Amino acid sequence: xxxxxxxxxxxxxxxxxxxxxxxxxxxxxxxxxxxxxxxxxxxxxxxxxxxxxxxxxxxxxxxxxxxxxxxxxxxxxxxxxxxxxxxxxxxxxxxxxxxxxxxxxxxxxxxxxxxxxxxxxxxxxxxxxxxxxxxxxxxxxxxxxxxxxxxxxxxxxxxxxxxxx
Amino acid sequence: xxxxxxxxxxxxxxxxxxxxxxxxxxxxxxxxxxxxxxxxxxxxxxxxxxxxxxxxxxxxxxxxxxxxxxxxxxxxxxxxxxxxxxxxxxxxxxxxxxxxxxxx
Numbered sequence: 627x628x629x630x631x632x633x634x635x636x637x638x639x640x641x642x643x644x645x646x647x648x649x650x651x652x653x654x655x656x657x658x659x660x661x662x663x664x665x666x667x668x669x670x671x672x673x674x675x676x677x678x679x680x681x682x683x684x685x686x687x688x689x690x691x692x693x694x695x696x697x698x699x700x701x702x703x704x705x706x707x708x709x710x711x712x713x714x715x716x717x718x719x720x721x722x723x724x725x726x727x728x729x730x731x732x733x734x735x736x737x738x739x740x741x742x743x744x745x746x747x748x749x750x751x752x753x754x755x756x757x758x759x760x761x762x763x764x765x766x767x768x769x770x771x772x773x774x775x776x777x778x779x780x781x782x783x784x785x786x787x788x789x790x791x
Numbered sequence: 792x793x794x795x796x797x798x799x800x801x802x803x804x805x806x807x808x809x810x811x812x813x814x815x816x817x818x819x820x821x822x823x824x825x826x827x828x829x830x831x832x833x834x835x836x837x838x839x840x841x842x843x844x845x846x847x848x849x850x851x852x853x854x855x856x857x858x859x860x861x862x863x864x865x866x867x868x869x870x871x872x873x874x875x876x877x878x879x880x881x882x883x884x885x886x887x888x889x890x891x892x893x894x895x
Contacts, residue, residue, distance in 0.1 A: 654856075654894075660880065660881075731895070734895070742867050745867035745871065746868075747871060
């Protein structure tokens, strides 16, 4: 089959809860279909594999025009007023709402998802420059995550389909 | 849709080689499909296949890998070892059911 040779590489650059899942889900789907998967975590994307942070990814309603009131139980597809979004606790409300919806679909939380991907054979890389910039080290990441430079990532993904998130 | 004789039974296959009709499935067909994928079926493989078929029968859709892992009690690592290089498709094809209906 042609897709025996296929390789997909995801670059995760964002640490918001909603931007954590695209690479995890597509990477998992790719592995299920026999495609090799590499994920490179850089800048805020590093939060997805940072054991001190991966349970605390958040979703902020401020500046998010896609979070409509119908997600909060009001039957109108109007945006949540920005002035409401800045109120203390609104980010926590939006985050727990999103986490609940994710759980309802039986999609695992980020730490468990990362473990699933590793068990399925995905290669996970932490961006060296970000690791240095944030004062992190190998102990901050789960076993199996390798800290690599941008150049090494480029070398190891020759011929892969690259997806930037 | 192509008609083919597999394990002495005439069955219809779709473009990707999946059984067009899950009711056509027999254990002999599973053995034949597995052989084509380079897999020798063990009892552990059969636990996965039987779970997937039962799930399909009860729900009308094929289970996802996570549902198989949880439902059949086969950890992810083992599932990818039993059906290397694409268990989502391989389990479904060998079990004679369509591709999984969910993403995770």
